[in-house]
Amino acid sequence: MKILEITDMVMRFGGLTAVNKLNLSIDQGEILGLIGPNGAGKSTVFNCVAGVYAPTGGRVQFNGQTINNEKPWNLCKKGLARTFQLVKPFATKSVLYNVVVGAFATTDNTKEAEQKAIEILKALKFEDKKEVKASSLTIADRKRLEIARALATEPKLLLFDEVMAGLRPAEVDGMVEIIKRLRKTGITIFLIEHIMRAIMALSDRIVVIHFGKKIAEGTPQQVASNDNVIKAYLGDDYGVS
């Protein structure tokens, strides 16, 4: 079953077409990677799916429902969560407080929300820092906090916008492990990433976009050897020999 289906999505900002007739779909339980050079429109695709922008054209379906004009907070309650490329913690509050805000998506009771938040922090091996103020976390921990908060909303589909950017190699490995464990719980994951090592290891399928258009789609191996992809990243002069 398709959990997310994007049909002919177009997003224009004035004269700029950031996303141009994009088609893609994600199966339940799959990890789909979305890659492309800087400015290809990856984050715009995410923002259109997550309800930050209403796409100019086309259709976005989540669990069979059209969600084109749905607001972010309603999408969250339907089971669609996201992280931000530039992390946005509630900086003056503790880690636990941050996660509790997410946990309130499924309950009105503070005690229940706190319990759920603590469970999630435990699962992410983050519990020791629950009283730490978010503003004093390292970048790796801030990314982890983004994930913890998103998980607390009990998502069916998680959008990860470059959760590994800015991490050291060892931290990247840790994050890859976290995402692998997440998919075992049955969550579908839609991933934007620049770190090839990570996206190759994680994705079942990869979609490559360039200037808002899909130029390739397939398994990591198929994509890595695709002529269009190599040209998009390295320029026309680099033929594959």
Added chain:
Amino acid sequence: MTGKENLRVKKTNLKAQKKGLDSHTGSHIKAGSGPFVTRGNIKTMSLALAVLVAFGLPLVITSPTYLHIIVLMFFYAYLTTSWNMVGGFAGVLPLGHSVFIGIGAYTSTILSLQYGVSPWIGMMIGGILSVFVGVLIGLPTFKMRGAYFALATIAFAEGFRVMVENIDFIGPLNVNGPRGLQIPPQNYGFANFMFAGKEPYYYIILIMLIGVLALTWFISRSKLGYYLNAGGEEPEAAMALGVNVAKTKLAAMAISSFFTALAGTFYAQFSLFIHPKSIISLDISFEIAFIALIGGRGSIAGPVLGALLLRPVSDFSRIYFGDILPGLHLVIYGVILILVMIFQPRGIQESLTRMYDSVVDRVVTWSQKDGEA
């Protein structure tokens, strides 16, 4: 001044109480199921003590002048606590809350003068009216950020004041324009919300203050409180986590405007004279913001501590320098605000809370040592 005195009273009383406890129920503690002197217990006890002291204060302070000053102190603590639900938790800076004071005061006063409705009922009607106006103001303005929001709320408040100043009648209701409304001091009694002495007013505002503080405490631990804080700090992230930021802000505005309006009725019955310049003025709106910023925005204790610190400054500077330097208190407020913002950007509540916590810790460790010996 009074805040510090209060604290000192609290501390000494606490020690006395503890000593008494040791001598009388010492054996009970040893036989009991765990230490009696815990952080939680001390905090509850000192809170109860503070409430007790507050209730007993009029027995000690009998001078009407001082009682008047303290009533106004609590009045401002109440106003600022009500303001804090929007201005503190939701992270915006409303500077037009005098609108709601005005609505509360005028509604109950007009109803009681012209129709003989008890001010208590008028108080509730004013509160409900205020909720509508608050939501109406919030709908367009909450889309603005920072200074733009503050300016928009000022515009609403000033617009409202000018309207009231220039209107004598709204239909059958006599607003009496710039001359204001006088409540004739007769028919004293609880039902008429009118008393000869200051004490009843003192107890009414004290209970109102405790009520609104309890509500704030409750909200800060509820979903609404979490959502308000989240939406105030990082709206985009909050929205992605399921927070309808605009809706939570409107809810906070509704609550805040309701309780602010109640204070309006209180003020009208306390001073028995209202006119636009005195209760819908920006002075009050600004003073509330001053108290909140200096005391500590977004905290529960901040507004109370701010009022305890600033109100005496205002009153005594008016008493002693009122003729020579009118408005001196605002200059002093400004200086205090600058100092606080430099040294304690999150308000004086932060350092006071830390001090209080360390005192509590010391008492706990000291009692443990005592118990071992």
